[in-house]
Amino acid sequence: MQHVHSYIPAGQPSDPATAKVELPHDLRHLRRKLLHLDNGEMVMLDLKEAVLFADGDKLMLENGDLVEIVAAKEKLFEITGRDRLHLTELAWHLGNRHLPAEIDEERILIQRDHVIRSMLEGLGATVTPVETAFQPVRGAYHAHGGHDHHGHDHHDHGHAHEHDHSHDHHEHGAECGCGGHHHGHDHGHKHG
Structure with a gap:
C-alpha cells in the first residue's frame, strides 16, 4: 500500500492526478487516515501535522503519483x-x-x-x-472540539491570562472548544 507524506496545495503547478478521493468538509481535516480512492485502491495518509484540505489539493504518493482531493457535494x-x-x-x-x-x-x-x-x-x-x-x-472549523490531532499549538501562547475580564459570564474554558483564545467579544456593554 502506498503512503502519503506530502501534498501540493490547489493552484500550484503539478502533474495531473492519477486518482481522486471525494470527502465532505468534516472529513478533510486529516493527519493520519486510510483513504479509499475512486480507482478502488487504498492509500495511507500519514502527515506530521493535521491539514485542512481544500478542493483541488493533491496528495503525493511515495511512487510520485498524485491523488486529487475532491470536495463532496x-x-x-x-x-x-x-x-x-x-x-x-x-x-x-x-x-x-x-x-x-x-x-x-x-x-x-x-x-x-x-x-x-x-x-x-x-x-x-x-x-x-x-x-x-x-x-x-x-x-x-477550529472552533469545534473532537479532534486530538490539530496541526496548531494550543499549549502555551503566553497570553492566556493577559485579558482582564471583570465579569465571568464570558470566560472561555476548555469545554467551549475555542482553546481559551480571546474571540474579540466586545465587553464594553452599554445599557441606555
Missing part, C-alpha cells in the same frame, strides 16, 4: 442578503454561533439547520437549499 443552505452590508450583518450573527460557514462576497453557505434558517429569515435573509462543495472559513 453537501446539502447546504445558501444565504443571500439585501446588499453587502446586510450579508455582513448575517455573517456576524452566524459567527456568533460558531457555525462553520463559507463566506463569499455575494453569499454565505452553511449546513442545513432549520432553526438557523428561521432566525436568518427573521433577519430578512433569503435562504435557499443547495447541494454543492463546502469549504468553511478555517477559523470557524
Whole structure:
C-alpha cells in the first residue's frame, strides 16, 4: 500500500492526478487516515501535522503519483442578503454561533439547520437549499472540539491570562472548544 507524506496545495503547478478521493468538509481535516480512492485502491495518509484540505489539493504518493482531493457535494443552505452590508450583518450573527460557514462576497453557505434558517429569515435573509462543495472559513472549523490531532499549538501562547475580564459570564474554558483564545467579544456593554 502506498503512503502519503506530502501534498501540493490547489493552484500550484503539478502533474495531473492519477486518482481522486471525494470527502465532505468534516472529513478533510486529516493527519493520519486510510483513504479509499475512486480507482478502488487504498492509500495511507500519514502527515506530521493535521491539514485542512481544500478542493483541488493533491496528495503525493511515495511512487510520485498524485491523488486529487475532491470536495463532496453537501446539502447546504445558501444565504443571500439585501446588499453587502446586510450579508455582513448575517455573517456576524452566524459567527456568533460558531457555525462553520463559507463566506463569499455575494453569499454565505452553511449546513442545513432549520432553526438557523428561521432566525436568518427573521433577519430578512433569503435562504435557499443547495447541494454543492463546502469549504468553511478555517477559523470557524477550529472552533469545534473532537479532534486530538490539530496541526496548531494550543499549549502555551503566553497570553492566556493577559485579558482582564471583570465579569465571568464570558470566560472561555476548555469545554467551549475555542482553546481559551480571546474571540474579540466586545465587553464594553452599554445599557441606555
